[in-house]
Amino acid sequence: MIELENLTKRYGDVDVVSDVSMQIQPGSFTVVVGQSGSGKSTLLRMVNRLVEPTAGRVLIDGRDVASLPGPTLRRGIGYAIQGHGLFPHRTVAQNIATVPTLLGWPKAKIRARVAELLEALQLDPGQFAAKYPDELSGGEQQRVGVARALAAGPNILLMDEPFGALDPIIRVKAQDDVKAIQRRFETTILLVTHDMEEAFHLGDAIAVMSGGKLQQYGSPEDLLLRPANDYVSRLIGSSDRALRALSLKTARDAAESGDTDGLFPIAPDANLRDALAELIWRGADAAAVSGEAGTPPRRLSLRRILALGRGA
Numbered sequence: 253m254i255e256l257e258n259l260t261k262r263y264g265d266v267d268v269v270s271d272v273s274m275q276i277q278p279g280s281f282t283v284v285v286g287q288s289g290s291g292k293s294t295l296l297r298m299v300n301r302l303v304e305p306t307a308g309r310v311l312i313d314g315r316d317v318a319s320l321p322g323p324t325l326r327r328g329i330g331y332a333i334q335g336h337g338l339f340p341h342r343t344v345a346q347n348i349a350t351v352p353t354l355l356g357w358p359k360a361k362i363r364a365r366v367a368e369l370l371e372a373l374q375l376d377p378g379q380f381a382a383k384y385p386d387e388l389s390g391g392e393q394q395r396v397g398v399a400r401a402l403a404a405g406p407n408i409l410l411m412d413e414p415f416g417a418l419d420p421i422i423r424v425k426a427q428d429d430v431k432a433i434q435r436r437f438e439t440t441i442l443l444v445t446h447d448m449e450e451a452f453h454l455g456d457a458i459a460v461m462s463g464g465k466l467q468q469y470g471s472p473e474d475l476l477l478r479p480a481n482d483y484v485s486r487l488i489g490s491s492d493r494a495l496r497a498l499s500l501k502t503a504r505d506a507a508e509s510g511d512t513d514g515l516f517p518i519a520p521d522a523n524l525r526d527a528l529a530e531l532i533w534r535g536a537d538a539a540a541v542s543g544e545a546g547t548p549p550r551r552l553s554l555r556r557i558l559a560l561g562r563g564a
């Protein structure tokens with residue numbers, strides 16, 4: 253278990269993290285969510301002592317992290333950040349092997365672990381192990397970053413906006429991969445994001461931060477049904493309302509008459525949330541919705557979907 257006890261970080265005369273206490277259960281996926289500048293990253297970085305608290309303490313399995321040298325502590329805790337931070341002149345396999353090599357693992361054990369992680373992240377070891385980071389797509393680089401953070405089998409993985417740079421479709425895929433890995437290796441994950449959707453998609457528990465303070469810490473259901481204050485209800489409402497409304501309307505409801513030449517088709521029953529995802533994925537600004545028997549197809553534009561979402 254990770255226990256944060258009255259954690260505070262002060263820069264100048266501002267408490268960027270202010271008296272935060274929370275307990276993170278072993279094997280759980282906990283998401284810290286909040287707007288930019290709310291203190292999320294600083295909170296996360298106090299767990300592995302990249303930032304030293306001004307007051308309060310962090311206990312891992314009852315042991316104060318301040319009692320361990322920072323580098324020793326960090327070798328036992330995975331850390332994955334946005335933009336992956338891979339070493340450009342090392343291969344994928346060498347990148348993933350960084351911490352096991354530092355720990356002096358035998359070569360065969362390292363090779364087996366690299367292969368296991370690549371497979372878990374759906375990267376074929378034969379194809380990817382010898383590549384260099386700049387030969388990979390953004391999503392692949394991000395997955396290698398996660399594999400590297402997991403290499404020495406840490407019980408705890410800290411992730412700071414790990415999916416921030418990925419496009420929406422790959423992002424969901426990457427989130428699902430990490431969630432599956434977390435279940436398989438029973439890793440305790442603490443992940444920071446500004447994206448409430450992501451928090452709800454991943455979190456067993458969600459901590460909402462604002463102005464350095466912990467506004468609420470609970471299950472996704474707690475936050476939805478029993479928001480602790482107006483800030484939390486606004487944050488949940490604003491991220492969800494439009495998309496929820498779009499998922500209730502169909503392409504058939506929203507299509508308009510107009511030119512459909514050369515547009516990709518979308519099923520009349522598709523909901524507008526899925527239609528929006530499809531338009532984003534294809535980089536298109538309109539699709540063709542087939543008409544009822546004998547009627548011509550109609551046009552569903554991005555502009556129309558956005559207008560319906562805004563009106564929610």
Ligand SMILES: Nc1ncnc2c1ncn2[C@@H]1O[C@H](COP(=O)(O)OP(=O)(O)OP(=O)(O)O)[C@@H](O)[C@H]1O
Nearest residue numbers: 263268286287288289290291292293294295444446
């Ligand atoms: N080393 C530092 N010196 C002074 N101020 C800092 C330092 N690090 C962070 N801050 C300030 O502390 C506040 C919280 O920063 P932090 O990075 O924890 O926020 P965040 O919620 O993670 O934001 P973001 O999502 O933008 O990364 C910000 O106002 C930031 O400018």
